[in-house]
Amino acid sequence: MPRQLWLVPWGVLVVLAVVQMIAPGWVQLAFVFAALPPLTGLLFGPWRTAALSVAVLVLLMLPPTQPAHINEPDVAAMTAIAGFSVLVSWVRSRYTRELVRVGSVAEAAQRAVLPPVAPRVGAVSCAGLYRAAQVAAQVGGDLYDVREGPYGVRALVADVQGHGLAAVGTVAALLGTFREALLDERELAGVALRLDRRLRIEAGTAGPEPSELFVTAVLLEFPPDEDAVRLTSCGHPPMLLLRDGGVRELAAVPAPPLGLGLEGLTPHPLTVPLCPGDVLLGYTDGVTEARNASGAFYPLVERVSGWCGAKGGPSPDPQALVDFVWRDMTGFASEVRDDVALLALRPAAERASERA
Structure with missing residues (x-):
């Protein structure tokens, strides 16, 4: 004052x-x-x-x-x-x-559990945004991370069942497991299985019996020797690919959410070739489930497509994309009732030239 x-x-x-x-x-x-x-x-x-x-x-x-x-x-x-x-x-x-x-x-807890994503990780430019739904809380049940390891740059976007302070312990456990697994696991499927095991331990059901604690997640990998991205989804909303002013969903072969103990968990990664300027956007369902006063859901793909078309030219930088989605979503929705996480990634244009 x-x-x-x-x-x-x-x-x-x-x-x-x-x-x-x-x-x-x-x-x-x-x-x-x-x-x-x-x-x-x-x-x-x-x-x-x-x-x-x-x-x-x-x-x-x-x-x-x-x-x-x-x-x-x-x-x-x-x-x-x-x-x-x-x-x-x-x-x-x-x-x-x-x-x-x-x-x-x-x-301090938010920065310890979910620190701000670095503007650049390896050869990938990054921007992230997190907002907790619980009033006055700065941490909740959505998470993301981007790390460089021996198998390239890997990223995670996930949504823990429920939100608020009760989910913070699960978020911390998942992030710790992801950061360890990306160093040890050669395949994304192995990372997903490690996350699933961690969740079942957290829920106290390490055996085959079902668990009430589950997480939807999407895992990405940018191999160091390819101009491509590998992604696998465990019950999570599809990633968006922005290319030349257009937007499309990347639908990987679906796998069940992590932690449920269902059959067929082992996911099958989808490999997508990348072009210079491509931007990937991951998000949690707090974005697409935001409603306006008449009850309509926020049309993420439509709004991002319209914004990219109005801008013209190459795809936007990750920070501009994240800022637009948050500003547009909060302007559209009468109330945001769920945690919101956004993660935008753009492989550097010099990746191809470095390989050559």
Whole structure:
């Protein structure tokens, strides 16, 4: 809060005292004096509220500024109001400090569990965005990550069942497993199986019995010796490919969500050749399930296609794409009720020249 704002109640008090001195005796301004301490207590701390309250009481008892017809019971009532205002200010200040502390802890937790994605990982430019649905929460059930390993740059976009603080432990476990598996597993299917096993351990069902904890996920891999991307989806919405002003969905062979213990989990990666300027967009269902006032879902593919067509030229950079989708979605939806995660990836144009 600007320091100059503290002068406002004192300025009002001075003006009030001057008006009281020059006003006719029938003018009653005692109620304005009484309102100053509570209003000050809503904005400032207890010490400043107490200082202003003392000044108000002094002016009420000085003959030049004492309102007409005010008596000792009135002064006693004003004293009680001033004391209550100081108490309210103290309680408000205490809870404000606690909220700031909790917010700082939540921000630190978010950066520890889901740190901002680097602008560039290996030969891939990146941009990500995460917004939690739970009010005042900065962490929730959606996640993404991009890491470089011995088998190229690998990325993950996933959505944990449920949202809010209850899903944070699962998010942390999945990210840790992904970062370990990308170093050890030669194939994306192996990474997916490691994530599935981690989820089943988290749910306490490491055997074949079904689990109530599940995650939808899409895994991507940019091999170091190919101008292509491999992706595999476990019950997750399809990735979008932006190329030459157009947008299409990349539909990998579907596999069940992770953690359910269903048959046929082993996914079959889809390999897509890439051209210079291609951009890939991963997202969670919080984007496509956002509704407007009439109940219509947000048409992601249609809106991104229209935006790319209006821009013309090559595909946008990842950060511009993420910013557009978030701005357009929040403008379209009357309320966003689920966590939202966006991850845009663009392989560098020099990949082909480096291989040559």
